[in-house]
Amino acid sequence: MSKFHYSKSRYIAYTAIFAALSAALMALSFSVPFMPSFIKLDFSEVPALIASFALGPVSGVLVCLIKNLINVTMTTTGGVGELSNFILGVLFVVPAGLIYKKKRDRVGALIGSVVGSVIMGVLSLLTNYYIAYPVYENFMPIEAIVGMYQEIFGGVNGLWECLLIFNMPYTIFKGLLCAAITFLIYKPISYAMKTIDIKMRVHRYDKLVEKREKQQEDKAAATAEEGAHVSVRCPFCGAVTDKDVCPFCGARLHEKSVGSAADPASQNNR
Numbered sequence: 543m544s545k546f547h548y549s550k551s552r553y554i555a556y557t558a559i560f561a562a563l564s565a566a567l568m569a570l571s572f573s574v575p576f577m578p579s580f581i582k583l584d585f586s587e588v589p590a591l592i593a594s595f596a597l598g599p600v601s602g603v604l605v606c607l608i609k610n611l612i613n614v615t616m617t618t619t620g621g622v623g624e625l626s627n628f629i630l631g632v633l634f635v636v637p638a639g640l641i642y643k644k645k646r647d648r649v650g651a652l653i654g655s656v657v658g659s660v661i662m663g664v665l666s667l668l669t670n671y672y673i674a675y676p677v678y679e680n681f682m683p684i685e686a687i688v689g690m691y692q693e694i695f696g697g698v699n700g701l702w703e704c705l706l707i708f709n710m711p712y713t714i715f716k717g718l719l720c721a722a723i724t725f726l727i728y729k730p731i732s733y734a735m736k737t738i739d740i741k742m743r744v745h746r747y748d749k750l751v752e753k754r755e756k757q758q759e760d761k762a763a764a765t766a767e768e769g770a771h772v773s774v775r776c777p778f779c780g781a782v783t784d785k786d787v788c789p790f791c792g793a794r795l796h797e798k799s800v801g802s803a804a805d806p807a808s809q810n811n812r
Contacts, residue, residue, distance in 0.1 A: 559590040560589040561608035578690040594639030602635035622677040659717025
């Protein structure tokens with residue numbers, strides 16, 4: 543299946559809509575029972591994944607960027623949580639979008655979603671260990687953070703084990719869950735987007751045709767008006783003019799405006 547090419551204005555508009563939806567979903571995050579309370583679950587990657595499938599990976603990246611720029615105004619992590627979320631979101635939607643771009647069917651979308659989820663989960667080990675948790679340590683000792691994991695499963699020792707046993711599977715699960723939701727709603731959303739874009743193009747084409755027809759009518763009217771006042775030779779004095787009345791002898795030359803031509807001499811005898 544070939545990719546549907548959206549107009550530039552619709553591309554920008556749809557990306558902005560998906561970014562707004564993604565920001566709203568990110569704000570509606572909630573805790574899950576099998577993770578520490580400071581880790582939240584949200585479905586903000588769903589609009590980003592839809593954008594990546596429908597508009598391309600660049601649109602998916604823009605959705606991830608805009609949603610985090612919006613939510614950074616309400617952050618409690620100094621922007622580090624949003625930075626980590628942006629990196630993980632990009633690692634999820636870009637591979638998925640690139641694979642779907644090469645194989646535009648349900649199999650391609652499934653493979654892309656699974657690959658994106660695994661890449662996001664594996665690399666979350668690095669983003670959490672080197673970016674997010676060093677900042678969280680400024681607010682809470684690392685021992686206390688590890689202790690929150692140990693309350694759920696006492697067999698973990700150290701932050702790296704916590705990330706490997708808890709965060710990586712959780713991140714992969716989150717990606718697959720967002721992919722499942724996308725599979726349920728993508729087809730009707732994609733169809734609606736294409737229908738709106740086609741209708742807008744038809745409307746714009748109709749307006750263009752109407753404008754051209756009006757220009758042709760105006761040009762034809764102007765040509766007809768010019769033809770109504772062609773230059774003629776006065777039968778009395780021989781002068782050539784396009785006026786209704788000869789400027790030299792006063793003879794009436796155009797029946798349209800004044801009536802039939804008349805001898806200037808006869809006009810003077812009246």
